[in-house]
Structure formats: C-alpha cells, structure tokens
Amino acid sequence: MLLENMKNRRTIRQYTSQDIPDELLNELLEVATRASNTGNMQLYSVVVTRDQAKKEQLAPTHFNQPMVTQAPVVLTFCADVNRFVKWAEQREAVPGFDNFQTFIAATIDSMLFAQCFCTAAEEKGLGICYLGTTTYNADKIIDILGLPRLVVPIVTVTVGYPATLPEQVERLPLSGIVHTETYKEYTPAAIDSIYKEKEALEVNRKYVEENAKDTLAQVFTDIRYTKKNNEYFSDVFLKVLKEQGFLQ
Amino acid sequence: MLLENMKNRRTIRQYTSQDIPDELLNELLEVATRASNTGNMQLYSVVVTRDQAKKEQLAPTHFNQPMVTQAPVVLTFCADVNRFVKWAEQREAVPGFDNFQTFIAATIDSMLFAQCFCTAAEEKGLGICYLGTTTYNADKIIDILGLPRLVVPIVTVTVGYPATLPEQVERLPLSGIVHTETYKEYTPAAIDSIYKEKEALEVNRKYVEENAKDTLAQVFTDIRYTKKNNEYFSDVFLKVLKEQGFLQ
Numbered sequence: 001m002l003l004e005n006m007k008n009r010r011t012i013r014q015y016t017s018q019d020i021p022d023e024l025l026n027e028l029l030e031v032a033t034r035a036s037n038t039g040n041m042q043l044y045s046v047v048v049t050r051d052q053a054k055k056e057q058l059a060p061t062h063f064n065q066p067m068v069t070q071a072p073v074v075l076t077f078c079a080d081v082n083r084f085v086k087w088a089e090q091r092e093a094v095p096g097f098d099n100f101q102t103f104i105a106a107t108i109d110s111m112l113f114a115q116c117f118c119t120a121a122e123e124k125g126l127g128i129c130y131l132g133t134t135t136y137n138a139d140k141i142i143d144i145l146g147l148p149r150l151v152v153p154i155v156t157v158t159v160g161y162p163a164t165l166p167e168q169v170e171r172l173p174l175s176g177i178v179h180t181e182t183y184k185e186y187t188p189a190a191i192d193s194i195y196k197e198k199e200a201l202e203v204n205r206k207y208v209e210e211n212a213k214d215t216l217a218q219v220f221t222d223i224r225y226t227k228k229n230n231e232y233f234s235d236v237f238l239k240v241l242k243e244q245g246f247l248q
Numbered sequence: 249m250l251l252e253n254m255k256n257r258r259t260i261r262q263y264t265s266q267d268i269p270d271e272l273l274n275e276l277l278e279v280a281t282r283a284s285n286t287g288n289m290q291l292y293s294v295v296v297t298r299d300q301a302k303k304e305q306l307a308p309t310h311f312n313q314p315m316v317t318q319a320p321v322v323l324t325f326c327a328d329v330n331r332f333v334k335w336a337e338q339r340e341a342v343p344g345f346d347n348f349q350t351f352i353a354a355t356i357d358s359m360l361f362a363q364c365f366c367t368a369a370e371e372k373g374l375g376i377c378y379l380g381t382t383t384y385n386a387d388k389i390i391d392i393l394g395l396p397r398l399v400v401p402i403v404t405v406t407v408g409y410p411a412t413l414p415e416q417v418e419r420l421p422l423s424g425i426v427h428t429e430t431y432k433e434y435t436p437a438a439i440d441s442i443y444k445e446k447e448a449l450e451v452n453r454k455y456v457e458e459n460a461k462d463t464l465a466q467v468f469t470d471i472r473y474t475k476k477n478n479e480y481f482s483d484v485f486l487k488v489l490k491e492q493g494f495l496q
Contacts, residue, residue: 002250002253002367002368002371003279003368003371003372005250006279006282006364006367006368007278007279007282008282009282011284026422026426029422029425029426030255030422031251031254031255033419033420033422033425034254034255034256034257034419035363036259036366036376036377036378038380039380039468039472039473040417040418040419041468041473042419042420042425044425045425045426045427045431046425046426046427047427047428047429047430047431048426048427048428048429049429050428050429051429054429082434083424083434083439083442084468086434086439087439087442087443087465088465088466088468088469090436090439090440090465091463091464091465091466092462092463092465092466093463093465093466093468093469093470094469094470094475095465095468095469095475096469096473096474096475096476096478096479097473097475097478099475099478099479099482100482100485100486101383101384101478101479101481101482101485102473102478102482104355104383104402104485105380105383107352107355107356107359108355108359108380108402108403111355111356111359111360111363112359112362112363112378114360115283115359115360115363115364115367116254116363116367118284119250119254119363119364119367120250120251120254123250123251124251128284129284130284130360132286132287132353132356135349135352135353136349145427145430145431146430146431147431148431148433151431154352154356155356169288170288171281171282171288171290172281172290174274174277174278174281176331177277177281177290177292177293177294178274178277178293178294178296179293179294179295179296179393180295180296180298181295181296181297181298181299181302182295182393182394183293183295183393183394183395183396183399185396186330186331186334188338191331191334191335191338192338194331194335195335214340215339215340215341216339217335217336217338217339217340217341217343218336218339218340218341220287220289220332220336220341220343221336221341221342221343221344222341222342224287225287225289225344225345225350226344227342227343227344227345227347228344230344230345230347230349230350231344231347231349233349234347234348234349234350237348237349237352238348
C-alpha cells in the first residue's frame with residue numbers, strides 16, 4: 001500500500017483548518033528518528049512552529065509563500081552538531097566538529113530525518129510542502145528561532161490536512177536519471193529526449209507564455225533561479241556557515 | 249502497515265546472494281522520483297553499480313566496508329546540476345547554477361530521492377545501508393564513476409536481501425530532538441537526561457571498554473570522527489566542490 005501512496009503523492013499547499021494533535025505529530029517524528037544517520041550521532045533537530053505570530057515572523061523568510069501562515073504546523077529541520085558537542089564536552093571528550101565535512105554529515109542526517117517524517121505524515125493522510133527558501137534566508141531564520149552556534153536550518157516543511165487534491169506534476173523519465181556503472185554524459189539528442197514530454201505539457205507551455213519567454217528553461221534561468229540571486233544567496237549561506245562555526 | 253515497517257527498520261549490512269531484478273530496482277527508483285525536489289528541476293542522478301570489478305574499485309573509497317563488494321547493488325546518489333545546465337544551454341537559456349546555493353539545493357534533492365528509494369526498498373523486503381564515506385572520498389569516486397563538472401556524489405547506499413536481522417539500535421528520546429517555537433539550549437542536566445539511556449546500554453558500555461576509553465563520547469571524538477580526519481576530509485570535499493564548479 002505504501003508504495004502506491006508514494007507513487008501517487010503530491011505536494012500539498014492548501015490545508016483545511018483541522019489541527020494536528022501533538023500526539024500524532026510526535027508519533028510521526030518518532031518514526032522519522034528511525035531514519036539512517038551518521039554513526040548514530042543524530043546530527044539534527046527540528047523546531048516546531050504552531051504559534052501564529054511566529055509563523056508570521058517566519059513568512060517573509062520564505063518570501064511570504066502562503067503555506068507558512070496557513071499550515072497548522074511548520075517544521076524547520078536543522079543540521080545540529082551543537083547537542084552532540086555539548087554532550088562530548090560534558091564527557092571529557094574533545095570534539096573536532098566545527099568543520100565543513102561535519103556540516104555535510106549533519107545536512108544529510110537532517111534530510112533523511114525530514115524525508116522519513118514526510119513519508120510517514122503522508123501515509124497518515126497529511127499533506128506536506130517543502131520550502132527550499134530556508135537556506136536562502138538562513139541568517140534570518142537563525143535569529144527568529146534562536147539557533148545557536150553549530151546549528152543551521154536546512155529545510156522547512158509545512159504540514160496539514162489537504163484542502164485540495166492538486167494534479168500530480170510531471171517527472172523526467174527514469175532513463176534520464178539513472179546511470180549504469182559509469183556516468184553517461186548527455187548528448188544533445190539525449191537531452192531532447194529526456195525533456196521532450198516535460199516541454200510538451202500544456203501546463204508548461206502556458207507557463208512559458210505567461211512569463212513571456214521562448215523556452216521553459218529560460219523561465220528557470222531568467223526568472224525563478226537567476227544567476228544573480230543564486231550568487232547572492234550563496235554568499236549569505238556561506239556567511240551563515242562561517243558564523244555558525246562550520247567554515248573557517 | 250508502512251508506519252510499522254518504518255518503526256521496525258534496521259540498517260542491513262549482510263545480504264543473501266539473491267540478486268535484485270532490474271525491473272524491481274527501476275520500480276523503486278521510479279517511486280523515488282516522486283520525492284519533493286527543488287522547483288521540479290530534479291537536481292540529482294544515481295549511478296548503479298552491479299559489476300563486481302567496479303564494486304572492488306569503489307570499496308577502498310568506502311574504507312573497504314564489506315557491504316560494497318557483498319551487496320548485489322551499490323547506488324551512488326549524486327547532486328547533479330549538469331543535466332539541467334546542458335538542457336538550459338540547448339534551449340537558449342543562460343544558467344547561473346555554478347554556485348554553492350545550487351549545490352545545496354542539489355544535495356537536498358538527491359537526499360530526498362535517496363531516502364524515498366530506501367523506504368520503498370525496505371517496504372519491498374530489501375535491506376539498505378547508507379555509507380557516509382562518500383563525501384570523504386568524493387574525488388576518487390568522481391574518477392571511478394566518471395562524474396562530470398557540476399556533479400558531486402553525496403551518499404552511497406548498498407542494497408540487497410537481508411541475510412540477518414540485526415538488533416535495532418537505540419535512538420535519543422524525541423524530547424532531545426524537538427524544539428517548540430524556539431530552540432531551547434541544552435542545559436547540562438538536559439544533556440545528561442537525553443544521553444542517559446544510550447550510555448547505559450550494555451552494547452555501548454562494551455564499546456567504550458573495547459576502545460579503552462572512559463566515555464562513549466570519547467569513542468566518537470578520539471577514534472571514529474577525529475578532528476584531524478574531519479578537517480582533512482573537509483579540505484578534500486571543499487576542493488571537490490571547487491573542481492566540480494560549485495565554489496569559487
């Protein structure tokens with residue numbers, strides 16, 4: 001059954017007013033702690049936001065996407081090395097965890113934890129939406145949530161009961177994603193074939209038109225993920241990693 | 249049912265000789281593509297290793313952990329911006345994706361994809377093991393798998409049918425991981441309480457003894473994840489990010 005649910009899943013951006021009981025939320029988070037993690041150090045934390053005023057504080061850091069204030073629960077998943085280091089220091093151990101490799105391990109840990117939570121939540125009839133804006137405005141989120149040194153927010157998930165069942169969005173064919181034994185560089189013909197269906201979709205053709213662009217790719221490069229923004233937010237995030245103690 | 253399976257899961261490091269049919273593997277990877285990802289750009293790839301010679305080439309990059317040569321299938325999940333950029337360039341779009349923020353987005357995408365694969369695989373009776381060594385020796389893995397610019401291996405998963413059912417390992421209590429509204433800094437008493445059960449476990453007390461250490465934390469800081477190694481492998485990985493085009 002799970003596999004069917006996973007196949008049919010959609011991101012949910014509109015929620016009913018039904019709240020999520022603490023008991024259910026904790027059960028799902030508990031399940032998620034069974035996710036694999038680095039050396040069983042569990043280098044992650046999650047901050048639960050239910051308070052409306054707090055959601056309104058967070059909203060601008062996610063460019064005011066309406067899910068943040070509408071969802072009953074907002075979860076900020078964090079790479080967290082602070083707890084482990086505090087433990088080590090309290091146990092006569094000298095940790096050397098303020099570095100980039102440990103940050104990457106903690107990022108991986110927090111993502112596996114987040115994804116297990118999301119799969120479990122969806123299995124229980126909840127809907128989720130990942131917000132990729134978390135690393136853009138990590139500095140502001142750190143202030144709002146009071147994250148100490150060696151803790152960095154990686155991704156935010158809004159959770160609630162689905163108010164609508166949106167269409168499932170397309171994915172690239174698997175052949176475009178899987179490489180056998182070694183990476184097979186994409187030829188121009190392969191690229192055409194991999195992106196053909198995506199580009200032909202009515203919804204994507206309208207999207208190009210609405211944005212007054214010639215190709216779907218241009219909507220991404222010129223509007224949604226511009227070089228200027230990517231570089232600006234790269235600087236912000238690298239600065240965050242320095243300030244939080246993960247980069248020299 | 250899924251939730252029960254997720255609660256009862258264990259990492260599997262020993263596999264039977266039973267192979268995984270391509271059809272099943274592809275079904276599971278297909279399910280995994282339904283995972284959330286950044287702007288539906290799907291900034292990931294997976295390299296499938298079945299060839300024994302290739303596994304033996306990979307083994308040292310994972311410090312010869314026996315799963316690499318024993319598992320029927322080894323999957324290397326990669327942050328992949330190359331495919332998207334190739335597409336953009338072929339569609340008169342000028343991508344600005346050679347930066348750190350895009351690397352982080354691609355890392356998140358590849359982790360959500362990997363974790364969905366693992367949950368689906370486990371639901372089908374397979375066992376998996378994550379190898380955190382991938383980012384340590386990413387430079388060597390790039391050579392072995394022939395990964396081009398803008399592609400970085402993030403995590404490796406070995407997959408096969410379980411030969412044994414190991415004991416489930418402990419996790420920290422949920423209260424040690426969840427923060428409500430704002431991050432609550434850990435007091436010494438809180439740290440003691442969070443780690444108490446873990447430290448009291450017979451298996452962990454033996455582990456401290458075998459390693460001739462005074463505390464469990466010291467096994468991590470002095471033996472498993474030393475400052476020296478963490479810093480050395482941080483430099484390796486930062487160099488990889490530069491060489492693959494994600495850092496200036």
